[in-house]
Amino acid sequence: MTSPSKCKLIVIDGLDGSGKATQTKLLCERLRADGCKARTLSFPDYQSDGSAAVRMYLGGKLGDSPDDVNAYAASSFYAVDRVVSYLNEWGRDYKTYDYIIADRYVTSNVIHQMAKLKEEERDDYIAWLYDYEYRRLEIPEPDLVIFLDVDPDISQRLMRERYQGDDSKKDIHESNVAYLLSCRESASYAIEKLGWTRIKCDNGESMRTIEEISDELYTIIHSI
Ligand SMILES: Nc1ncnc2c1ncn2[C@@H]1O[C@H](COP(=O)(O)OP(=O)(O)OP(=O)(O)O)[C@@H](O)[C@H]1O
Numbered sequence: 581m582t583s584p585s586k587c588k589l590i591v592i593d594g595l596d597g598s599g600k601a602t603q604t605k606l607l608c609e610r611l612r613a614d615g616c617k618a619r620t621l622s623f624p625d626y627q628s629d630g631s632a633a634v635r636m637y638l639g640g641k642l643g644d645s646p647d648d649v650n651a652y653a654a655s656s657f658y659a660v661d662r663v664v665s666y667l668n669e670w671g672r673d674y675k676t677y678d679y680i681i682a683d684r685y686v687t688s689n690v691i692h693q694m695a696k697l698k699e700e701e702r703d704d705y706i707a708w709l710y711d712y713e714y715r716r717l718e719i720p721e722p723d724l725v726i727f728l729d730v731d732p733d734i735s736q737r738l739m740r741e742r743y744q745g746d747d748s749k750k751d752i753h754e755s756n757v758a759y760l761l762s763c764r765e766s767a768s769y770a771i772e773k774l775g776w777t778r779i780k781c782d783n784g785e786s787m788r789t790i791e792e793i794s795d796e797l798y799t800i801i802h803s804i
């Protein structure tokens with residue numbers, strides 16, 4: 581098992597386009613302004629060879645549909661990316677930093693891969709995943725998981741604006757709306773079952789401001 585660390589590993593997850601990168605960066609800046617030693621991580625690590633299989637999968641080289649690669653196979657691809665980056669890069673920082681803030685983590689397997697399974701298969705999957713990544717691969721468990729919850733209609737609209745109608749820029753997850761909706765269901769299950777902290781990022785019609793969400797996140801961090 582990984583030895584206990586003083587470093588708090590905070591994970592920020594959510595569906596596509598929910599503001600993960602934005603909030604990860606802002607939180608890190610605020611913690612640094614407080615004098616804490618903090619850094620960010622972002623998964624998948626597209627620059628790393630560790631993400632080769634993930635890139636093949638998201639790029640459609642293993643099939644056009646997310647379902648062409650089963651939940652366990654695809655989860656393994658992402659797990660490899662994480663353990664490679666832990667061994668190669670941030671494992672050292674985890675011993676000395678106050679905070680590491682990750683934009684996606686093992687939690688993204690729960691959201692995006694568990695969505696491929698039947699409801700009655702979810703608990704087995706979670707047990708397998710936790711054992712595999714945290715116990716066998718020995719990457720650290722997060723101290724806190726924040727789920728950025730955005731109404732799917734609003735996130736689709738944001739994504740359209742982002743890609744300006746050019747669907748060819750989307751990966752196989754982003755381009756499949758039915759799949760995104762099942763990811764939302766698996767996320768709801770995980771929030772309840774795994775005790776993730778949910779931040780509601782819209783007011784029903786539009787997004788709350790980046791600053792409002794960041795303030796809520798910062799308050800939560802201070803409470804741990
Ligand atoms: N609260 C907000 N209100 C309006 N726009 C936002 C808000 N938060 C983020 N955005 C914008 O939405 C887009 C997506 O944000 P960001 O990249 O942070 O999301 P993400 O969850 O990391 O996305 P992805 O899943 O694609 O990696 C960016 O253009 C960002 O500036």
Ligand SMILES: [Mg+2]
Pocket residue numbers: 600601683
């Ligand atoms: Mg992002």
